[in-house]
Amino acid sequence: MSNSPVMKFFNKLADLILLNALFIICCLPVVTIGAAITAMYYVNIISIRQGDGYVFKRFFASFKENLKQATILWFLALGILSVLAADVYFWLLQGTLFAKVMFVVSLAVAMAAGIVLLYLFPCLAKLRGSVFDIIRYAASFAYGYLPYTLVLIAITAGFTFANIKSAGMNLIMLFVGFATVTYIKSFFIYRVMMNHIPERYDDFIKDAEYTEEEHDIF
Numbered sequence: 001m002s003n004s005p006v007m008k009f010f011n012k013l014a015d016l017i018l019l020n021a022l023f024i025i026c027c028l029p030v031v032t033i034g035a036a037i038t039a040m041y042y043v044n045i046i047s048i049r050q051g052d053g054y055v056f057k058r059f060f061a062s063f064k065e066n067l068k069q070a071t072i073l074w075f076l077a078l079g080i081l082s083v084l085a086a087d088v089y090f091w092l093l094q095g096t097l098f099a100k101v102m103f104v105v106s107l108a109v110a111m112a113a114g115i116v117l118l119y120l121f122p123c124l125a126k127l128r129g130s131v132f133d134i135i136r137y138a139a140s141f142a143y144g145y146l147p148y149t150l151v152l153i154a155i156t157a158g159f160t161f162a163n164i165k166s167a168g169m170n171l172i173m174l175f176v177g178f179a180t181v182t183y184i185k186s187f188f189i190y191r192v193m194m195n196h197i198p199e200r201y202d203d204f205i206k207d208a209e210y211t212e213e214e215h216d217i218f
Helices: 003-029 031-049 056-095 097-126 131-144 148-164 167-193
Strands: none
Touching: 003 031, 003 167, 031 056, 031 097, 031 131, 031 167, 056 097, 056 131, 097 131, 097 148, 097 167, 131 148, 148 167
16 A cells, blocks of 8 residues: 555655745745755755655755855855846846847846756755856756756746746645745756766765766767
8 A cells, every 4th residue: 555656646745745844944044045945956856866755854964065055056146146137127228229239138148047047056966066066067957958958947937927827826835836846847857967977876975076077968
């Protein structure tokens, strides 16, 4: 009975509810949002590779290990995206032909940065390296695996639109949604990362130091 599809579904649902709760609680200080996102991706990617369970232990092992770098990346990403958003808004308000050109350019730059952000915290969860290295890995994956990136964009846009349009979806996000979205995304992120991470089965340790010399993704 424990191996039945019904029991597996409810076990997975319970794990996602717990993971979602841990994520929201750890986001409350705001400065720890980056570490919370990283830990949530870590738990989901590990569950795809090794199976469910140990949510609490896996989450806080990753949270503690990546807290410093995740916080730096979180504020760096927040700062860059804020500046780019302000730049897009500034040119949008102008009425000249030059302003229209600059609006398109600024919007393209902002979208390019946002695409890299899709892989930023998953890379931190599973790869070793400096802050600069993690950004470089994320950019390499984002543009080296464009079909997967487009799927991630579609998933993100779909859930964002649903939350804007539906109050019920907002409640689902608070209950289980954040963990579920990252779980769905993790299937595609894992398909990218499996080309660069050795298939070994020890928990709570980052798998590999990704290097472009060893793994040419282009």
